Amino acid sequence: MKKISASNVALLTMLFFxxxxxxxxxxxxxxxDLSVEIPEGWxxxxxxxxxxxxxxxxAAVIVDQAATTRSGTVKSVAENLADAVGVKKNDIRRxxxxxxxxxxxxxxxxxxxxxxxxxxxxxxVYVFGKDAEANKIAASIGxxxxxxx
Numbered sequence: 001m002k003k004i005s006a007s008n009v010a011l012l013t014m015l016f017f018x019x020x021x022x023x024x025x026x027x028x029x030x031x032x033d034l035s036v037e038i039p040e041g042w043x044x045x046x047x048x049x050x051x052x053x054x055x056x057x058x059a060a061v062i063v064d065q066a067a068t069t070r071s072g073t074v075k076s077v078a079e080n081l082a083d084a085v086g087v088k089k090n091d092i093r094r095x096x097x098x099x100x101x102x103x104x105x106x107x108x109x110x111x112x113x114x115x116x117x118x119x120x121x122x123x124x125v126y127v128f129g130k131d132a133e134a135n136k137i138a139a140s141i142g143x144x145x146x147x148x149x
Contacts, residue, residue, distance in 0.1 A: 032065065033119050036141055039133055052137055059131030061138045066115070067122040074100055077122050078115040099125075099142065116142040 026040040031050045038044050038052060045051040053060035066077045078092050078100040085104045092102050099116035106128075112135075114125040127138045 031063065032121055032123060034141060036137065038137070042133075042137075052134075054131070054133065057131055057133075058129060059134040060126075060128045061134050061141075062126040062128070063141060064124045064126070065121050066124050069117060069120050069122065072122055074115050074117050074122055077124065078102060081113060081115065081124065097139075097142070112138075114138060114142070118142045 027038055028035050029038055029044050029052075030036075031046055036052070039054075041056070042052060042054045045053075048064075050063040051060065052062075066072070066081075079089055081087075082089055082092055082102055085102075085106070087102045087104050092100050095101050095114065097116070099114040101112060101114050103110065103112045105111065109129055112127050116123055116125065123142060125138045125141050127134045
C-alpha cells in the first residue's frame, strides 16, 4: 500500500496550479476502468494521479490509486490518510455510495476525500475548495464499496 502523507496532499495541490492542460468541451474521459463526465471549461490531465480542474474557479478533483484490494482495504487507506492529516478516526464517515469520507483543511483550503473501491483498486478522490461542480464530479466517480471495507 502507498504511504500517505500531508506532503503528498500539498504536492497534489501544487500540481493543480502547475498544470497546463487545455479546457475541454463537455466530454467523457476514461481512467482506472471508469468513465467520468467532464463539464465544459474543465481540464483533464492524467499522470500518476488524475487531475480534473477548472483554473478559472480554482477548483480541482484529484484521483489517486492508493492500493489494490490485495494490499489494503478502504478502511485501512482512510485511516492512514486520517493519521497523516490529523483527522480523528471517529470523524471518518461512510457516505450513501458506501465510500469512506473525511474532511480537513490544507493550506487554508477545505479538502474532502472519498476513499472507495472500484474494480480491485482502492482510490482516493480529493476535492479542493468549495466548488459545487467539483463535488458533483467527485461524487460521480466509482462504484459502491463492498460493506465492511
